[in-house]
Every structure is written in C-alpha cells, then in structure tokens.
Amino acid sequence: MDEHLIEFSEALRTVAKALRRAAEGKASAQAEAAEWKRRYELERTRNIQMERKVSGNNNCEMLQHWWIRSSLDNAMDMLRIMLPCLFFWEVGKEQNKRIAEARMAEQFSAEKNGDIDCERVKNSDNQSMLQNESNEYSETGCMKHGIWSHEVLRDRESDSNSNADRNKIMRKASFKLSWWCNGENGDQHKHDIVSFERGNITTAERSSKQISLKWESDPQTVLILTKPNSVSVRILCVQMVRWLRERKKLNVYVEPRVKVELVAESSNFSYVQTWKDDSEISHLHMKVDLVITLGGDGTVLWAASMFKGPVPPIVPFSLDSEHFKDCLDSVLRGPISITLRHRLLCRVVRDAAKNEYETEEPFLVLNEVTIDRGISSYLTNLECYCDNSFVTCVQGDGLILSTTSGSTAYSLAAGGSMVHPQVPGILFTPICPHSLSFRPLILPEHVTVRIMVPFNSRSPAWASFDGKDRKLLAAGDALLCSMAPWPVPTACQVDSTNDFLRSIHDGLHWNLRKTQSFDGPRDRDL
Numbered sequence: 168m169d170e171h172l173i174e175f176s177e178a179l180r181t182v183a184k185a186l187r188r189a190a191e192g193k194a195s196a197q198a199e200a201a202e203w204k205r206r207y208e209l210e211r212t213r214n215i216q217m218e219r220k221v222s223g224n225n226n227c228e229m230l231q232h233w234w235i236r237s238s239l240d241n242a243m244d245m246l247r248i249m250l251p252c253l254f255f256w257e258v259g260k261e262q263n264k265r266i267a268e269a270r271m272a273e274q275f276s277a278e279k280n281g282d283i284d285c286e287r288v289k290n291s292d293n294q295s296m297l298q299n300e301s302n303e304y305s306e307t308g309c310m311k312h313g314i315w316s317h318e319v320l321r322d323r324e325s326d327s328n329s330n331a332d333r334n335k336i337m338r339k340a341s342f343k344l345s346w347w348c349n350g351e352n353g354d355q356h357k358h359d360i361v362s363f364e365r366g367n368i369t370t371a372e373r374s375s376k377q378i379s380l381k382w383e384s385d386p387q388t389v390l391i392l393t394k395p396n397s398v399s400v401r402i403l404c405v406q407m408v409r410w411l412r413e414r415k416k417l418n419v420y421v422e423p424r425v426k427v428e429l430v431a432e433s434s435n436f437s438y439v440q441t442w443k444d445d446s447e448i449s450h451l452h453m454k455v456d457l458v459i460t461l462g463g464d465g466t467v468l469w470a471a472s473m474f475k476g477p478v479p480p481i482v483p484f485s486l487d488s489e490h491f492k493d494c495l496d497s498v499l500r501g502p503i504s505i506t507l508r509h510r511l512l513c514r515v516v517r518d519a520a521k522n523e524y525e526t527e528e529p530f531l532v533l534n535e536v537t538i539d540r541g542i543s544s545y546l547t548n549l550e551c552y553c554d555n556s557f558v559t560c561v562q563g564d565g566l567i568l569s570t571t572s573g574s575t576a577y578s579l580a581a582g583g584s585m586v587h588p589q590v591p592g593i594l595f596t597p598i599c600p601h602s603l604s605f606r607p608l609i610l611p612e613h614v615t616v617r618i619m620v621p622f623n624s625r626s627p628a629w630a631s632f633d634g635k636d637r638k639l640l641a642a643g644d645a646l647l648c649s650m651a652p653w654p655v656p657t658a659c660q661v662d663s664t665n666d667f668l669r670s671i672h673d674g675l676h677w678n679l680r681k682t683q684s685f686d687g688p689r690d691r692d693l
C-alpha cells in the first residue's frame with residue numbers, strides 16, 4: 168500500500184514539474200512575443216513617419232516598393248522570432264497560437280497591400296487598437312489618453328466569438344498616476360515630477376536637483392540681518408552697507424537696532440531704511456530682493472523666522488568674510504546656485520478647540536520642532552500619528568520633528584541621520600527614549616504628523632520651534648506638523664551637495680580620523 172502511495176506521489180510530482188515548466192515556457196514566450204511586438208510597432212511607426220516625409224517628394228511608386236519591402240522584412244524577422252515562441256505557447260494554450268497567427272496574418276496582409284494611409288487606417292471599421300495607437304503615436308509623438316504599457320495578446324474568451332473579437336488585442340492594464348492632495352484647497356503645493364512613456368514610470372524631475380537662480384531684472388533692495396553683540400559683525404556690517412549703497416546703488420534695510428548703531432557711527436547712514444512694527448515686517452518680502460545674514464546658523468534661522476510666507480533668497484555670511492565684495496558681486500550678477508531648504512508648518516491644537524482648523528498662530532521652522540518634558544522630571548508620554556496611522560508612543564525625554572536642513576542640528580545630537588537638505592522629508596527622532604529599540608525614522612514629505620499629549624500623561628509637554636518660542640502642551644492638546652509651502656532659498660558657495668559635504672566636514676568634523684600608519688602588518692604577511 169505504502170509503495171503505491173509513494174509511486175503515486177512521485178507521479179504527481181512529475182506532473183506538477185511538467186506543468187510548471189509549461190507555465191514558465193508560456194510566460195517567457197509571452198514576454199518575448201510582447202517585446203518583439205513592441206519593437207515591430209516602433210519600427211512600423213518609424214516607417215509611417217518616414218513614408219510621410221518621402222510622400223512630400225511625390226514619389227509614390229518608389230515609396231510603395233520601399234514600404235512593402237521593409238514591412239515584409241520586418242514581418243519575416245518577427246515571424247522568425249515568433250515561431251519558437253509560439254511552439255512553447257502551444258504547450259500552454261493552443262488558442263493563443265491561433266490568435267497570434269491571425270493577428271500576424273492580418274498585420275502582414277495589411278502591410279503587403281500597402282495599407283499605409285494613416286487616415287484610412289484610422290477611419291477603417293476594422294481598425295485595431297494597435298493601429299490607433301500607432302496613429303496617435305505618430306501624430307502627437309506621445310500618448311493622448313492616459314498612460315499605456317506594452318501590449319500583450321489576449322486569450323480568446325470563447326471560440327464562438329466573431330472574427331473581430333478574435334483579432335482583438337488587449338493592452339497591459341493601463342493606469343494613471345496622480346498626486347493626492349488634501350482637497351482642492353489643500354495647502355500642499357505640488358508639481359509633476361513623474362513622466363510616463365508607454366506605461367514605464369520615469370522620474371523626469373526630482374526636487375533634489377540643483378537649482379539655479381538667474382535674475383531677470385537687477386536686484387534693487389537688500390536686507391541685512393546681523394547677529395547681535397558681536398564687534399566683528401558690526402564692523403563687517405558697516406563696510407557692507409557702505410559698499411552696497413555707494414558702489415551698487417542699492418536700497419538697504421536693516422533691523423531697527425542696527426539702524427541705531429549705524430547712525431550712531433555716522434550720520435551719513437541716514438539713508439538706511441528700517442521698520443517700526445511687526446506689521447511692516449510681514450510686508451518685507453514684497454520689497455526685499457535679497458537677504459544677507461552676518462552671523463552663524465542662528466542668524467539664518469532668525470532671518471527665516473521673520474518671513475511667515477515667501478522668503479527672498481538668503482546669502483549667509485560668516486564672520487570671517489573678507490571677500491564679501493567679490494561674493495556679493497557674483498550674487499548680484501547671477502546666476503547663482505541655491506538650495507531650497509524645506510520648512511515645517513507647526514500648529515498647536517488645544518483640547519478645547521472645536522476642530523483641527525481652530526489653531527493658534529502657526530510656526531514655521533527651518534530646523535525642527537521639539538516636544539520635550541521641559542522642567543518636569545517625568546518621562547514624556549506622547550502619542551504620535553502619521554496622517555491617520557498610529558506611529559508610536561514616545562516615552563523618554565521627548566521627540567524632535569526635523570527638516571532635512573535641521574538634520575545636522577539637534578536631531579543629529581539625538582542620534583538622527585544627516586540628510587542632504589534638498590531631500591524632502593520629516594525626520595522623526597526621539598530624545599533619550601526609554602526603550603532599546605526606538606530607532607529614528609524619516610517620513611515622506613506629504614504626511615501630517617500629529618503629536619498628542621494623552622489624558623493619562625503624568626505631566627504636560629513643551630514644544631519649542633527652532634530652539635525658541637516655548638509653548639505648553641497640556642493633556643489633550645496636540646501639535647500638527649506638515650511640510651510648509653514656503654521653502655527658504657539659500658545661496659550656495661559652490662552647489663548644494665558641495666556645500667552640504669563641506670559643512671559636515673568643516674563644521675562637524677564628520678568621520679575625521681587619523682590616517683593609519685603605513686608600517687605594520689600587511690595582507691601578504693598573513
């Protein structure tokens with residue numbers, strides 16, 4: 168009995184193997200056939216285009232001979248390739264072969280009969296989808312309706328179908344990719360970065376591309392922002408204001424504090440402009456062509472925080488900027504490489520709010536928003552959601568939601584990755600989590616992160632924005648954070664990537680290690 172069972176199971180295994188091989192043969196034959204068909208169609212389209220060109224010469228007879236000959240050559244080539252494929256195909260399904268032969272015959276005879284008039288083909292009752300595509304392709308150079316992929320021959324549904332049905336072919340399921348936005352009035356600015364060609368997805372444009380700024384009219388007005396309480400900054404500021412006004416004939420804006428300092432230095436600086444209150448600051452972006460910062464990273468953060476909407480290009484100067492004239496000359500002339508630094512839009516929603524839109528004044532951060540335990544000695548307890556999905560509960564000192572620009576600041580100190588500033592995304596970095604497995608995350612740019620202080624939390628939490636403006640988050644309060652539509656354009660010294668690498672080498676001494684000495688054991692000694 169056992170022997171019979173073993174024999175039977177062996178037989179079954181053999182049958183299964185044969186079936187699998189047949190299925191694999193069919194799949195590869197189908198793939199190969201589809202590929203050759205695609206090439207055939209491309210060639211055919213090219214021929215139609217060439218024919219159109221030649222017909223301009225009114226040499227119809229020559230054209231017809233040439234066309235028929237090249238079509239025959241193509242068809243023969245295709246047949247040569249298709250025959251072995253069809254053999255395998257037959258193993259799988261006899262009907263596929265019949266459809267393919269019919270299809271080939273139809274194409275072949277159409278070509279042989281010199282059926283090369285695009286309009287005629289287009290209007291023909293028996294037009295095939297293939298011919299339609301061909302016409303569309305040759306007329307427009309691209310697909311008109313949606314995104315198509317390679318065509319494949321369709322299994323015949325039933326033998327009783329009409330000839331027209333039998334000869335029908337089916338394309339690989341066509342599809343369209345579109346951006347998902349938060350409704351029509353969503354605050355996310357999107358643009359197409361993906362292009363489609365015959366169903367193959369290619370990224371045409373990526374936001375991490377190097378961007379170049381070319382002035383279309385000469386800049387007229389410059390705003391200079393300076394780090395306070397620094398003698399070297401004050402000296403540099405005086406020189407720069409003078410040069411910009413006297414040599415470049417530009418209008419110069421400074422902060423009220425700096426104007427007082429300048430006028431105290433010399434009454435000649437009375438031409439320097441400033442503002443009286445915050446409402447004037449909100450209109451600055453409409454007057455200022457360029458912002459110059461004299462200071463470090465903190466001054467750039469300060470500059471960005473002054474613009475609650477669009478930000479003019481920022482040229483950051485460190486304190487040792489001896490060559491500011493050459494540098495500003497080339498910036499004012501353009502073109503310059505810029506880095507578009509993404510910002511995060513942060514809104515606090517109180518427990519008492521009726522809905523998510525009832526928020527306090529939003530904050531825009533260039534580095535990060537931090538939610539921490541403040542002066543409380545208890546662990547934070549923060550519930551985190553990404554769109555509507557629960558992410559995790561942060562129990563530790565807190566959480567940093569950082570931009571990629573801010574990835575080299577606090578987030579880095581808390582163990583987050585350093586990310587090129589042109590990469591769009593939100594870094595989700597815990598601060599001293601009380602768990603061994605809480606690794607930092609990087610979330611995509613389009614999400615909204617929601618951090619909530621649960622009602623069972625032992626203490627409130629504190630949110631701070633680029634290290635400033637602390638806000639208390641009580642139980643039930645939440646912080647919403649998403650990518651802001653207004654990036655901060657900063658001028659590069661060389662280009663985005665070069666500047667980023669230089670800043671992590673020079674500023675952070677990234678991977679600085681003494682070079683290993685030459686003397687010592689070598690591979691050949693082993």
Ligand SMILES: NC(=O)c1ccc[n+]([C@@H]2O[C@H](COP(=O)([O-])OP(=O)(O)OC[C@H]3O[C@@H](n4cnc5c(N)ncnc54)[C@H](O)[C@@H]3O)[C@@H](O)[C@H]2O)c1
Pocket residue numbers: 463464465466468534535572573574575576577578580632633634
């Ligand atoms: N443990 C930490 O590393 C820590 C703690 C608190 C705040 N910070 C950072 O300080 C920032 C505020 O800066 P500030 O100048 O107003 O305060 P600050 O004067 O205390 O300077 C903080 C330091 O962070 C550096 N820094 C700021 N942004 C940076 C960036 N994007 N890449 C690399 N280094 C950066 C500055 O150069 C400065 O040396 C916050 O946004 C936060 O990222 C860091």
Ligand SMILES: Nc1ncnc2c1ncn2[C@@H]1O[C@H](COP(=O)(O)OP(=O)(O)OP(=O)(O)O)[C@@H](O)[C@H]1O
Pocket residue numbers: 392393394395422462463464465466467468469
């Ligand atoms: N125009 C300004 N008005 C008020 N505060 C400012 C201004 N510019 C900078 N700050 C603040 O001064 C502090 C120090 O500025 P900044 O980081 O530029 O100097 P730094 O610490 O010497 O530079 P770094 O450490 O990045 O080399 C920051 O907290 C910043 O917010």
